[in-house]
Amino acid sequence: MTGSSASNASTWARVGYLGPEATFCEQAARSLPAVSAAELVPYPSMPEVLFAVHAGEVDAGVVAIENALEGMVNATVDTLTFEVDLCIQHEVVVPVSLDLLGVPGATIDGIETVMSMPVAFGQCRKFLHESLAFAVERVADSTAGAAQLVAAAQDPTVAALANTLAGERYGLTSLASAVEDDSENVTRFVLVAPQRIPAPTGHDKTTVVVFQQADRPGSLLAILAEFAARAINLTRLESRPARSGFGDYCFLMDLEGHIADEVVADALRSLHAEQARCKFLGSYPAAGSDGAEVRADATTAQREAAAWIDGLRRRIAD
DSSP, X not given: OOHHHHHTSSSOSEEEEEOSTTOHHHHHHHTOXXXXXXEEEEESSHHHHHHHHHHTSSSEEEEEEEXXXXXXXHHHHHXXXXXXXXXXXXXXXXXXXXXXXXXXXXXXXXXXXXXXXXXXXXXXXXXXXXXXXXXXXXXXXXXXXXXXXXXXXXXXXXXXXXXXXXXXXXXXXXXXXXXXXXXXXXXXXXXXXSXXXXXXXXXXXXXXXXXXXXXXXXXHHHHHHHHHTTTOOEEEEEEEEOSSSTTOEEEEEEEESOTTSHHHHHHHXXXXXXXXXXXXXXXXXXXXXXXXXXXXXXXXXXXXXXXXXXXXXXXXXX
């Protein structure tokens, strides 16, 4: 099952992820029921995962899109916005804890080089400043990739910022545990596939990229007003260069609701026609342990609202 045929299924046979083994991305992928039976295929970077899905090499892909400390993952967002045409299918939030990992016999006082990916360095800035201020930072494609390189080098002066699983997988020792700056550190991952839009659940999120039609006073306010006028809650708003000229920006927006909801559809319809160009990145089940309760409450509320409207319409004179 590959290509477009898989995009219409609720499960996938081959799913790409940021490798190598033992990344947080692999952990996120294995936590998704729709991916539990899939063959996981590692790729060296988040964009490469997305390109592989776009090209049909794999049926779907799992990538990081946002971190609680570092914000959006620009490589993922920019590739989804400008390079590929894919839809988010699910999201999953994974707690992120990082260790400083070295070869057996290494000590933290002897570390001269630390390897990891840029987002991980950002999550551990306080620890690095206080404990390894003079160590050189070397960028790797992933946290597990950094651990793999440290294990291969067998150099006691080199360490990696990665998770405990990577240390176990590659035979490294934890020199310091839970070195992230905030114990509430989490990363949001998304499963993406071509074309398919999951059915609404009542506890959904929609992601769009909005391009301003013109950079003029009040243009962003006019965009936001489309959602405010319909009481649609925006859960995320961030800007990125629009690649159309210096000073031009587009806006990544997460909003509560599904494209199947008329109020969401109406807002996007109005935006596309009057205010700006939109790129739809998906409507999908929102993460959260209270999803079942929220869906049940939403279904009850929708039924009550539908019954109320039906009652009013029955009173319309012939």
